[in-house]
Amino acid sequence: MSERLEDIAAAMMAEGQGILAADESSGTIKKRFDTIGLTSTEDARRDYREMLFRSKQAMTDYISGVILYDETIRQKAADGTPLVELLKATGSVPGIKVDMGAKPMAGCPDEKLTEGLDGLSGRLKEYYELGARFAKWRAVIDISRSTPSWTALRANAHALARYAILCQEAGIVPIVEPEVIMDGPDADHTIDRCYEVTEWTLKTVFDELYEAHVSLEGMILKPNMVIAGQKCATQASPEEVAAKTIKCLKACVPPAVPGIAFLSGGQSDEAATQHLSLMNAMGGLPWTLTFSYGRALQAAAIKAWGGKPENVAAGQRAFTHRAKMNSLASLGTWSAEQERSAA
Secondary structure (H helix, E strand, C coil), X not given: CCXXXXXXXXHHCCCCCEEEECCCCHHHHHHHHHCCCCCCCHHHHHHHXXXXXXXXXXXXXXXXXXXXXXXXXXXECCXXXXXXXXXXXXXXXXXXXCCCCEEECCCCCCCEEECCCCCHHHHHHHHHHCCCCEEEEEEEECCCCCCCCHHHHHHHHXXXXXXXXXXXXXXXXXXXXXXXXXXXXXXXXXXXXXXXXXXXXXXXXXXXXXXXXXXXXXXXXXXXXXXXXXXXXXXXXXXXXXXXXXXXXXHHCCCCCCEXXXXXXXXXXXXXXXXXXXXXXXXXXXXXXXXXXXXXXXXXXXXXHCCCHHHHHHHHHHHHHHHHHHHHHHCCCCCHXXXXXHC
């Protein structure tokens, strides 16, 4: 595969494919395993991810790239094959989460700033040698009566831009993820309030990317959809979510960006799929729109697997089904009927 950033980004945005976010921290994967009564050991985490990565149809036909965690990019399968090599064998591009998490921000009560810039250049060189060709950094933007503040928004956007240019200098495509979250402390904001904050966030991020000399052609944007907070009394229709998300993106995202891979946030599996499909069905978009889902691709697979070796095939079927449904959504051809008939 070409080592040009533009070519790597294009491979990640291959038609009918999307990105699997398998970069859960040890704490997050423990919570997922708790739902099936499984102790989170290194071997259990390895077995689970190996199950996903050996799902041949899903990984070959529907997944273009996989975001890994530091532990996972170094792990080997039960037979000794590096997990990165399993991904490459399916044609998927290996990626790596490089931020150190969103931490309480000094001077900005109830807001967070993502850390991880210290030593990032050296870590990126190591990850490149381990096989990573793209990376991810997530900023968390909360909506409340008093947030986001300009101070916190600008600081998070600046950190995203610094991360992005360091990635590009290391030969790694940055996924830029400014997430305006739908399930924060209040989570009762309207879809119009989400639009307002998402527009402000994206405009600020792209200003910072420009100032940092980031090549837009060699990056991927991972935004939230424009959607009401989970506790909002008035939930928008799927059609309104799709229309307002596209309107916001067209107002903020330059056409030089090759692709947009949505996060699922707190949406249900099917809602995230339906929204993506409706957006793609609208047509006339200057960028590829696809998915970069974690929980929305994995929840059904974890439940079907249950941590038992005899359930690996069932877990793989569940994962393949969700990957296929989201592949259809990335083409704008998903339907509820296909969801039921293929299940």
